[in-house]
Amino acid sequence: MAGTDTSKEFMFRPTPAIVLCEPQLGENIGTTARAMANFGLWDLRLVNPRDGWPNEKAVAAAAKALPVIERVRVFDTLAEAIDDLNLVYATTARNREMFKPVIGPDEAADRMSAHIGAGQKAGILFGREKWGLNNDEVALSDAIVTLPVEPAFASLNIAQAVLVLAYEWRRAALKDAPLPFAGDEGEPAPRGQIVGLTEQLGEALDRAGFFKTDAKRPTVMNNIRAMFARAGFNAQEVRTLRGVVAALDRRHERPNPARLRKNDDEQ
Amino acid sequence: MAGTDTSKEFMFRPTPAIVLCEPQLGENIGTTARAMANFGLWDLRLVNPRDGWPNEKAVAAAAKALPVIERVRVFDTLAEAIDDLNLVYATTARNREMFKPVIGPDEAADRMSAHIGAGQKAGILFGREKWGLNNDEVALSDAIVTLPVEPAFASLNIAQAVLVLAYEWRRAALKDAPLPFAGDEGEPAPRGQIVGLTEQLGEALDRAGFFKTDAKRPTVMNNIRAMFARAGFNAQEVRTLRGVVAALDRRHERPNPARLRKNDDEQ
Incomplete structure (x- = not known):
């Protein structure tokens, strides 16, 4: 679905931070940046990326999502990465048997929208490609977000999970905003x-x-x-x-x- | 987000068909199949795929989304591919200046859910990687679906667009169904x-x-x-x-x- 309007400037609205914990592949950082940019997110934070930063493969995979790539921040620990956030969600596809609420992306987006609308900061944690988030990382979050996937085929890559959360964020944040273009159905005839x-x-x-x-x-x-x-x-x-x-x-x-x-x- | 439960069988519920018009890259057919399987869709129809079918690259990119890949059907024309559908949406990122309603993925999913719930069949059209759907293909649809993307960065690949539509479908169709796992917050103490x-x-x-x-x-x-x-x-x-x-x-x-x-x- 090509359709980027190059006359438009990227809008740096207050949006949730996306925090990737120890991402392994640069490609996934790049496709994550792209998924974020598609829905207006720009605050990407990396905790201890395996291959360091900057990363050529990430830039290549980002498909010109420069508003995100140019602003990436790298942290040594998750605690530092989320230091300024006062609402933090952890994404996971597995039950952690922790005393945590589990909510869907829609509810997470609604809550973050209210929160950010009130001038506070929110973020969403995503885990490593191979085994996700550790339990002590999940413990730092306010709630667990999981996607309503088909249980027999639940494997989403990071960028896909980010895409769904970013989409839901934009839907919640711009609830009554028009779509990028409107239909011209013509006036019904007299x-x-x-x-x-x-x-x-x-x-x-x-x-x-x-x-x-x-x-x-x-x-x-x-x-x-x-x-x-x-x-x-x-x-x-x-x-x-x-x-x-x-x-x-x-x-x-x-x-x-x-x-x-x-x-x-x-x- | 690994988390596939191999003890679960894929549920072939009535779901919308995904119709790719003249897809060019096998990889995109594969990642589309994977995005569909993530949210329980299985009816993938290809109109005149450039590299024919079956396609090794598609199978490799599908990451074991066999419930979809094994059921792919290929058609010579779009008219044949949508012959049995009585509700058809066309995805596009550009205004077509056609007399068509333009709706978001959430509204499309709600309408398809009501439609399929009443025993009818629905499908969603996706265009070529390079230039999307032709106007005469859009004309065959009941409405245009577009995503609420950031106008300055609106380029989504096919599998990402399919992922958002499939996610919205599942959200609408399983409105009151539980998430794949529930939180154990414990009973509030007396x-x-x-x-x-x-x-x-x-x-x-x-x-x-x-x-x-x-x-x-x-x-x-x-x-x-x-x-x-x-x-x-x-x-x-x-x-x-x-x-x-x-x-x-x-x-x-x-x-x-x-x-x-x-x-x-x-x-």
């Missing part, structure tokens, strides 16, 4: 145009002998009126349909040239 | 245990000379009661805290051995 179309069709159907008895006509025409009303045609569509009806209506007056030729061939 | 803890703490603070005047004691203790009530401690946590208070309380009676040794060294 009712008079629909009546005109229906009448034109009725007369054409009369000429075509469509109504077996006069008694049936009002019922059938009412059904057609109901269909047209429900369809919500706009003015352009009504004009198109009037043209269609006119063309079909006239077909009995002016034989189709193609059909004529075919008959010629048959003779 | 109020009497909280009262006991508070009284023990009050007495210890009396011994420590914490209250400067007797007049301040009730206010301070009420603040502590309020804190404890809000914290929602469970019985185990109350026991731990009573132990902590008892230990601090006794510290003035029994000097700390470590502290003693340190004093020895200093002498």
